[in-house]
Amino acid sequence: MEFTAVSHEPKYRDSYALDAQTLEIRVKTKKGDVQHADLIFGDPYLWEDEQWVKHSKAMHYSGSSEWYDFWTVRIHPLYQRVRYGFTFRSGQQTWTFTEKGWYNEPPKDTDEYFCFPFMNAVEVFRAPKWVEETVWYQIFPERFHNGDSSLSPEGTPPWGSKPPTPSNFFGGDLKGVEEKLDHLIELGVNGIYFTPIFKALSNHKYDTIDYFEVDPHFGDTDSLKSLIDACHKRGIRVMFDAVFNHSGFYFPPFQDVLKHGSESKYKDWFHIKDFPVKTSPAANYDTFAFTPQMPKLNTEHPEVKEYLLDVATYWIKEFDIDGWRLDVANEVDHTFWREFRMRTKAIKPDLFILGEIWHDSMPWLQGDQFDSVMNYPFTEAALDFVAKGRISSHTFAQRIAHILHQYPSPVHRVAFNLLGSHDTPRVLTEAGHNVSKVKMLYLLLFAFPGTPCIYYGDEIGLTGEHDPGCRKCMVWEKDQQNRDLFAFLQQLITLRKQHSSFSPQADLSIEHADADTNLLVLKKTNNNKEIYLVMNPSFHSQSMNLSFFESTHKETLIEEGIT
């Protein structure tokens, strides 16, 4: 077998406690190399007759990525501690892999083995339970509904009368959201993720001027309190957007630095390279990307830290928000996020902390920082498969297996899964305006471990290219909404709530993925009940033998044809 392909990252990606009693352990081998894998394990301090007392448990094959097979096992170490290794059967040969290397036989000394020293309860990855039961809805407030024209920016054109540009306004506001909560209830969602609502210059509000003030075009503290109350009364959780990587250009401390230069008491709040501060030809201070309007905050500075942690706790204490989504989360230091978690969870233990990270996020998902990240790797795989037809069902299945083995499984239970956002083209546009494809994508979204998020308007068939196109005004005229798509999403949400095998607790497995036919069959299982999702993204008729899910009780829950 190919020894060099085998890897195992202990107490990080590949071994972790599910609860104080249960340890999950994974290992990967070169695809097709191994027919059987066993975990060899024992308590490090349990010896009999000078022999280490070790046990063996078969691992189960849990999927294949493009290059690897994955093996997974759960054990319940009596004394919360374990040393372990792996024995693989490859053809007629058997090999043992441990922290120290490869052996013909399991070594005798515990020092050779991988170590999970102690399953301290505090280290079990724990996200708020309510998140698993949440179906999210993302609102870009400037474009959802204009509930109070008196607040709208000067010269605001009629709602939706023009295409969105990087700088125009349409007057959406908090009162508008509150007025349209019925729409969300009708759809069935129970969590709103709001892009920023604090005072800022732009229409997207990612250039904060005042972190303690509601943007005056959106409303005030009264309209916000009223909206959050209305949400909570209807069982809808509220998540805000924390833009802590950078401030806006008109954030008073930055203005003070512009004015007073090295004399400013805020000079260390940013990363200023030299004085006087200038914005052209290039900014001489760190920014988000190369945007002088977004000076990077020095989150290592005690005053900045204190200021931002005050912001984080203020909106929880005063407005009872349920979650923080962290903008550009990976460019802010880990130390800040650890303190963020401690301070916010101290006042609201079931606060949800969601990081915006597009890349591998393991360094933030060790239990000390985020509860979850935005699952763009899922987005990309699903769009490549169904919307763009770039990859086969077989390749899609491999991408999914890779994603599911990338992080500890408790992380996936609260993964924030999405098909699009204010930062991507809309899903219907990605799918070439093919609504059937969008439905199939939503089926994947709802079948995937974690929580689904619907970007406002996607449920009624809004289209739009990349920003600013994807930030169109919501369409409220029912005759201009795709009610069929809306009904389909309602049905999925209902299914998720009512069928245990479609619930967030259900396991997902890939039953069939054929590179030639492109047919894909997923299975969701919970409490011995199964749901099969049979997908034909080729969009021409194909026949398939479905005998593998013969059972005594069979029911078709959803059936959607090619349109």
Next chain:
Amino acid sequence: MEFTAVSHEPKYRDSYALDAQTLEIRVKTKKGDVQHADLIFGDPYLWEDEQWVKHSKAMHYSGSSEWYDFWTVRIHPLYQRVRYGFTFRSGQQTWTFTEKGWYNEPPKDTDEYFCFPFMNAVEVFRAPKWVEETVWYQIFPERFHNGDSSLSPEGTPPWGSKPPTPSNFFGGDLKGVEEKLDHLIELGVNGIYFTPIFKALSNHKYDTIDYFEVDPHFGDTDSLKSLIDACHKRGIRVMFDAVFNHSGFYFPPFQDVLKHGSESKYKDWFHIKDFPVKTSPAANYDTFAFTPQMPKLNTEHPEVKEYLLDVATYWIKEFDIDGWRLDVANEVDHTFWREFRMRTKAIKPDLFILGEIWHDSMPWLQGDQFDSVMNYPFTEAALDFVAKGRISSHTFAQRIAHILHQYPSPVHRVAFNLLGSHDTPRVLTEAGHNVSKVKMLYLLLFAFPGTPCIYYGDEIGLTGEHDPGCRKCMVWEKDQQNRDLFAFLQQLITLRKQHSSFSPQADLSIEHADADTNLLVLKKTNNNKEIYLVMNPSFHSQSMNLSFFESTHKETLIEEGIT
């Protein structure tokens, strides 16, 4: 090439900032597979003509373990952020490896690449600078020197008159250490690691009764203050042993639980499974190993945490200690250690935090917990090679390369390297009483990146099997000491202080390692000066062509023959 062998763990083992400007990046490939590796990298936000602006830099081959070749490169991202991938030349083929997989050509989209989001200065791994310059000496106080017979336990036999047992006492104490500081100065060490000195029942004192009191057989706060002052005056740093995983059986809170059971206010200070508490036939509470005398502390409990953090800060504030060595560090939760670091470094920023971990320690070496760990993997490799003759110089070189690529390189600069401790047989015993072998082992120890530690008595040729054998009384009669070994160690310490190429800042590389002859040549380089260490552990004469270190100025620093 073998794609499956290639792995890269970003922002963890394989990419890390050396300082706020320099990023070091590593990747491993299957041994012999790749002739050339390039890093492909660029700023994620720097695009020209809709093309991502990317650069290429050759990686250098930095060693081989048994199965892998390692490649390393340093870059200086202008804006402290980077996306990167690797291009490998294998035979006539070129392949690119990124976060998303394998390609014929470097992909165009930054999303495909590995991500180092931002080099926040606070995240640079920083251990105290003084540690690099330290040569440690480990003292087991009960066995070093009896300076005050009036404190000795009743019935203490004459010093060294009996073999050590798990339970006997010889009367060593703090005054004894102070009296013998000249010995340490003569040797040249400048740091002492004391095994525990707090009030405890046993001779090893790992079963604490009072964390705030000096063991009465060792002295009192006055003799401790006097000793620490004397050390500091002579430029010797002092590190204490923090036994926070478990207390002793006679720790008053545990006694309270024994007495009052579930009514005790300390009942949650431990992990009691049911009441009443019992010790036989098995303890019904968590313990260190299966030792009822060492009840595991519940370090998640706020009161316990506060108590232990008080202990940690008390000895720094009141006695100005310079370091804490953390006993059984990996069985205590990460959350506790993070707080430990914050609280102790807040009052003494250059405190050294050293974890006792025998296994892979990456989860504790991310900058938020420990500065270093006890480098037993080095110990094992060195003993296998020289003392036990179990592995060839070639295999030793592979083990070394594996160790050096296991953690970020800043970690190695303060690695706590040792040939033995109170927990292992003594090095002279491991070497079959062959002093020449021990000298060669010390040469390896001093050549290895990090800081060397000498276990008391090893410098004058003490022997001893595993505990209790390795805890013999120190021999002070010069005619019974191996003064030749002592002089050799003096020479190594002097060399380390005086020769920049033997200093802690020097790089180590393996110049020659031959499985047949077993000859090993190491090179230490600093500021263009080189030291070659030529070792012949076969202990019979062999000739070797040394022309590879011909130079204009050549000097023999140490020469040791076979004895």
